[in-house]
Amino acid sequence: MTSRGHRVDIESVSQRFADYVAVSDVSLSIGDGEFVALLGPSGCGKSTLLRIIAGFIHQTQGRVLFDGEAVDHLQASQRGVGIVFQNYALFPHMTVRQNVAYGLQARKWARDAIAPRVEAMLARVHMSAFGERYPRQLSGGQQQRVALARCLATEPKVLLLDEPFAALDKNLRFDMQIEVKRLQRDYGITTVMVTHDQEEALSMADRVAVMSRGRLEQVAPPMDIYDHPASLFVNQFVGSTNLIEGELLASDSWGSKVRLGDGTIMSAASAKGLANGVRVVVVLRPEHVALVDESSGEARAGRIKSVLPLGAQVAYDIETSDGASIKAIAARGVQLRRPGEPVHLTSISSANCHVFAAVHSS
Secondary structure (H helix, E strand, C coil): CCCCCCCEEEEEEEEECCCCEEEEEEEEEECCCCEEEEECCCCCCHHHHHHHHHCCCCCCEEEEEECCEECCCCCHHHCCEEEECCCCCCCCCCCHHHHHHHHHHHCCCCHHHHHHHHHHHHHHCCCHHHCCCCHHHCCHHHHHHHHHHHHHHCCCCEEEEECCCCCCCHHHHHHHHHHHHHHHHHHCCEEEEEECCHHHHHHHCCEEEEEECCEEEEEECHHHHHHCCCCHHHHHHCCCCEEEEEEEEEEECCEEEEEECCCCEEEECCCCCCCCCCEEEEEECHHHEEEECCCCCCCEEEEEEEEEEECCEEEEEEEECCCCEEEEEEECCCCCCCCCCEEEEEECCHHHCEEEECCCCC
């Protein structure tokens, strides 16, 4: 199917309310047919930004453009956006067919064109057999399919998803993520999704925009967000990580050396912009920790505190000689360690050890 995506540009957008700033100087370009996830904790401004794109909120600064044309003067109903909310917002007194037809009627489609369009959309989301049911007679996943059909029936320029899977259980959530991604690809529609679920964002989006306190921390493809976080916040928010405090001894374009609390010298990635001698935090994901039997090179001494089987993997909680707690994840086929067992730990690669300035609360 030919892409019907439209470009969205957000230029220096800010939104100030009476007592706080919800969005602060956000600029973001979303390409034709691209799927971008706005990811961040509650209150970071991601839903406010989505509502600004939709036209439900008018920003106090900046512009929103569709295909290079500003849409700030247009009401939500005039922007050509489709939005699916967390609660789906179906009309309870209307049948499934009536719900899907509603948007077409509101846009004054020809009467003889509405029924075929409704049937085509219900077939698209595998809901043809439920056309005469009411929302209360449907499961959460079925209601979401209807909401998507109603939204896509009007051929919106941009699809906006506001925490669309939050109300679904884990298994159904996974199925619907696959379904929504399929529909998005089939239609080639530009999509912006708000979520606080990192796995959801990383698995569905072409790019992830991580937000914190109303600002963009990083915008990048999912694997870049995970493997090359631009800030300590991104590294902590996306995925599990170990925070290891130390002192930066030296750094160049090839890497850095950090002295840890137990005196171990640890090799890490380049500490860009940081001066020698400053306090730093080395962040190392559990899957990048290697457990060895004997001390060698940069390995740190520790002792297994607890073991947690995770299906095909095993998670370890390890206490180092200086009292720090380190988490490691290994494949189940690797030598199984037991609580109380002494080990030495090191990183699989210094490139996986990212260095950031230490942040101390006042």
